[in-house]
Amino acid sequence: MTVSQRYARLRDLPLESVAGRRRGVFGGWKSLVEIFRHREMLGLLVRRDIKARYKDSALGFVWTLIRPLTQLAIFWLVIGQFLGAERGIPDFAIYVFAGLTAYGLFSEIVSSGTASVVGNAGLIKKVYLPREVFPIASVGSALFNFSIQFAILVLATIVLGVFPTFPDILYLLPSLAVLLLFGTALGILMSAVNVYLRDMQYLIEVVLLIALWASPILYAWEMARDFLGEGLLLEIYTNNPVTLAALGFQQAMWNSGDGVVDYPADLLERLGIAALVGLVAVILAQRVFARLESNFAQEL
Amino acid sequence: MTDTAHASATAPGVPPEVVVVKNVSKRFVLRKDNSLKERLVTLGRLGRKHREEFWALNDINLSINAGTTIGLIGHNGSGKSTLLKVIGGIIGPSSGTVATRGRIAALLELGAGFHPDLTGRENVYLNASILGMSRRETDEKFDQILLFAGIGDFIDTQVKFYSSGMYVRLAFAVAVHTDPDILLVDEVLAVGDEAFQRKCLDTIRRFQQEGRTIVLVTHSLGQVQEFCDRAILLERGNVAFDGPPEQAVPRFRDLLEENRKAEESAVAVVTGVESTAAPHITAVCVGTPGSPAAPGEEATVESGANIDVSVTIAATEALSSWMLGIQINNVHGQAVFGVGSDLLNTDLPELLGEVTVTTTLSNPMFGEGKYFVDASVIAADGTHLADVTQAASFNVVTPRRSRGTLFADARMTVETA
Numbered sequence: 001m002t003v004s005q006r007y008a009r010l011r012d013l014p015l016e017s018v019a020g021r022r023r024g025v026f027g028g029w030k031s032l033v034e035i036f037r038h039r040e041m042l043g044l045l046v047r048r049d050i051k052a053r054y055k056d057s058a059l060g061f062v063w064t065l066i067r068p069l070t071q072l073a074i075f076w077l078v079i080g081q082f083l084g085a086e087r088g089i090p091d092f093a094i095y096v097f098a099g100l101t102a103y104g105l106f107s108e109i110v111s112s113g114t115a116s117v118v119g120n121a122g123l124i125k126k127v128y129l130p131r132e133v134f135p136i137a138s139v140g141s142a143l144f145n146f147s148i149q150f151a152i153l154v155l156a157t158i159v160l161g162v163f164p165t166f167p168d169i170l171y172l173l174p175s176l177a178v179l180l181l182f183g184t185a186l187g188i189l190m191s192a193v194n195v196y197l198r199d200m201q202y203l204i205e206v207v208l209l210i211a212l213w214a215s216p217i218l219y220a221w222e223m224a225r226d227f228l229g230e231g232l233l234l235e236i237y238t239n240n241p242v243t244l245a246a247l248g249f250q251q252a253m254w255n256s257g258d259g260v261v262d263y264p265a266d267l268l269e270r271l272g273i274a275a276l277v278g279l280v281a282v283i284l285a286q287r288v289f290a291r292l293e294s295n296f297a298q299e300l
Numbered sequence: 301m302t303d304t305a306h307a308s309a310t311a312p313g314v315p316p317e318v319v320v321v322k323n324v325s326k327r328f329v330l331r332k333d334n335s336l337k338e339r340l341v342t343l344g345r346l347g348r349k350h351r352e353e354f355w356a357l358n359d360i361n362l363s364i365n366a367g368t369t370i371g372l373i374g375h376n377g378s379g380k381s382t383l384l385k386v387i388g389g390i391i392g393p394s395s396g397t398v399a400t401r402g403r404i405a406a407l408l409e410l411g412a413g414f415h416p417d418l419t420g421r422e423n424v425y426l427n428a429s430i431l432g433m434s435r436r437e438t439d440e441k442f443d444q445i446l447l448f449a450g451i452g453d454f455i456d457t458q459v460k461f462y463s464s465g466m467y468v469r470l471a472f473a474v475a476v477h478t479d480p481d482i483l484l485v486d487e488v489l490a491v492g493d494e495a496f497q498r499k500c501l502d503t504i505r506r507f508q509q510e511g512r513t514i515v516l517v518t519h520s521l522g523q524v525q526e527f528c529d530r531a532i533l534l535e536r537g538n539v540a541f542d543g544p545p546e547q548a549v550p551r552f553r554d555l556l557e558e559n560r561k562a563e564e565s566a567v568a569v570v571t572g573v574e575s576t577a578a579p580h581i582t583a584v585c586v587g588t589p590g591s592p593a594a595p596g597e598e599a600t601v602e603s604g605a606n607i608d609v610s611v612t613i614a615a616t617e618a619l620s621s622w623m624l625g626i627q628i629n630n631v632h633g634q635a636v637f638g639v640g641s642d643l644l645n646t647d648l649p650e651l652l653g654e655v656t657v658t659t660t661l662s663n664p665m666f667g668e669g670k671y672f673v674d675a676s677v678i679a680a681d682g683t684h685l686a687d688v689t690q691a692a693s694f695n696v697v698t699p700r701r702s703r704g705t706l707f708a709d710a711r712m713t714v715e716t717a
Contacts, residue, residue: 003367003509055417056417123412297390
């Protein structure tokens with residue numbers, strides 16, 4: 001390209017405001033377009049996270065499997081057998097693993113998302129990028145781990161001869177959408193807040209621990225219903241997005257329970273509404289993120 | 301920048317504006333409390349005590365036309381790096397707007413985003429995409445990048461095993477192959493060995509020829525004079541000067557000099573005055589014969605003209621055998637010329653009361669720039685009785701432009717075979 005060609009090309013380009021391109025009414029849309037333009041980099045960031053995590057370890061990504069399997073074994077043995085939670089829940093292992101897989105996706109998106117902006121401080125201070133890519137890349141690497149865990153779950157249903165049936169399996173789609181939307185919203189929001197208040201990443205750990213037990217993963221939903229009774233408390237408990245998604249996963253992947261355990265009424269509708277609320281939450285989280293991000297470079 | 305400059309930039313034939321900075325201010329808030337607990341404790345009115353504000357940039361206006369190379373100079377903390385980051389969109393301004401056109405590459409740190417656990421190849425792809433290149437573009441340029449970096453087979457080794465030189469070479473190779481319209485450079489040219497630095501500077505020159513715009517933050521005033529078409533001197537967040545580097549650099553040196561003097565007097569107040577018994581140097585003046593400069597005044601002399609350096613010494617106790625030494629340093633602190641009464645075989649009379657010794661330098665051919673004078677009173681046994689450093693300064697102008705601390709009337713002749 002000659003100098004005059006370059007000048008001519010530059011002259012045709014609009015003068016784009018550096019700060020203004022992400023504010024205003026259409027800021028969210030512009031951010032989305034910008035993130036879409038950086039999708040290749042997003043892919044590379046996800047691959048970097050996955051590759052770097054188990055680099056130089058002999059077993060490599062097998063560790064991705066060992067952790068959830070150990071968790072499953074402990075929960076099955078201690079909660080299921082010792083504490084007797086498996087009474088009334090046939091194929092308790094599948095039940096627990098279906099819920100754990102759902103919860104694991106949410107938990108990883110949120111916890112690694114929260115740490116993502118601070119963890120990429122070196123990049124943020126030195127290069128301009130749409131910074132949302134960091135929490136979103138966390139979603140990507142969490143999805144990778146999720147898919148492995150999910151494959152094991154499917155394998156287990158085949159081995160135990162309780163393969164999920166159609167159309168129950170379609171519950172997966174809204175459940176996954178709820179997990180992804182709420183996880184992304186929380187990840188984006190917390191990653192920005194964590195820059196200013198590093199307490200957030202510890203707070204999030206606690207919240208995630210509560211979320212594990214506040215959802216019918218290790219026990220049946222009806223146990224909670226029997227305790228809480230019908231009413232507002234049960235509604236709050238049930239409409240927690242992690243609860244809804246875990247129930248959706250169980251509905252889809254654990255068919256031994258059909259007709260044996262109760263599910264809340266209108267689960268599909270609840271999931272649909274939750275997904276819509278999640279979408280709004282993502283949009284709001286992104287707006288907050290865009291407000292906070294202009295000071296990232298100096299706060300990190 | 302004035303409005304006329306804005307108008308002319310849009311006229312055909314003139315390179316288009318690529319960066320327009322309007323009324324940009326940046327406020328930093330320094331908080332002393334950083335955890336939730338601390339912040340809750342110091343909530344409300346108390347909280348304000350825990351914040352400190354300062355304006356890193358104060359209503360900056362400038363516009364940069366395509367193809368220019370701009371040097372941002374100023375003290376540490378004058379706001380030059382902040383301005384660069386605001387232009388690059390890395391930090392947002394507190395008020396005002398920054399508008400740019402074309403692809404920007406910010407080279408604030410070489411290898412930002414290199415992941416130690418990934419191989420060189422993986423990092424090249426990642427870093428290139430961070431700097432805005434697509435996978436296909438990177439594929440096309442990969443061989444060029446590898447050649448430029450000159451790290452050979454190490455490309456498939458994890459970068460944590462690289463030497464720092466290899467790391468920097470690879471990072472720079474990626475950065476310069478991203479085809480930016482605007483390149484923002486912050487001090488990165490100060491790293492690497494000499495051969496690598498030369499490569500960097502050659503690349504900068506090539507970029508200039510290709511009509512790319514370069515904004516350079518540097519402490520090397522030599523680089524500014526060598527490369528830049530325009531220099532912007534920042535002082536406490538304000539533009540103190542905006543114009544040709546030949547004028548900006550002396551302005552900056554004056555500023556540095558003022559600050560140094562202010563600091564020195566502050567130190568003197570703290571440490572108190574030295575004992576009065578020993579002789580001390582009360583004044584050092586530099587002037588030309590016939591027009592002696594007053595103390596504290598800065599003379600401007602033409603290269604090759606005679607220079608008088610007079611040193612005034614006061615002593616309350618008689619000193620029979622002593623020597624006087626003077627030394628002239630350039631801005632980098634390098635000794636350019638030094639002489640003493642011992643070397644000149646000058647017999648100095650007994651020192652009592654006030655004595656002024658003038659040293660005349662005949663036809664010194666100093667190069668263009670600012671010079672500083674040190675002086676010392678030395679006893680016969682070699683102990684320093686009084687020292688002053690950078691007690692006076694003077695500027696040298698040369699009839700023609702040249703570089704270095706020596707000026708010579710040079711000419712070139714060509715013979716063709």
